[in-house]
Amino acid sequence: MITITVIDRTGKAHELEAPTDMNMSIMEVCKAYDLPVKATCGGMAMCSTCHIYIESDQDLPAMRQAEEDMLDQAFLWRTTAV
DSSP, rough: OOOEEEEESSSSSSEEOOSSOOOOOOHHHHHTTTTOOOOOSSSSSSTTTTOOOOOOOSSSOOHHHHHHHHHSSTTTTOOOOO
């Protein structure tokens, strides 16, 4: 299990425990805790309604063109680090 801190749009922090052996996305973990996630396409990476911002000390891969194209349609998307 890992612990993820999710800060919602109101600024409230939620500590969520997620299994590392079930290949769950962050969206699926949030929905399992009944957090209000739209996920209009059901997590198929087709609508960007469940996009998130990640703060981490870990190196993450660079954004691919397909991700940037999808996020161009997202509400409140920023290209700068949070």
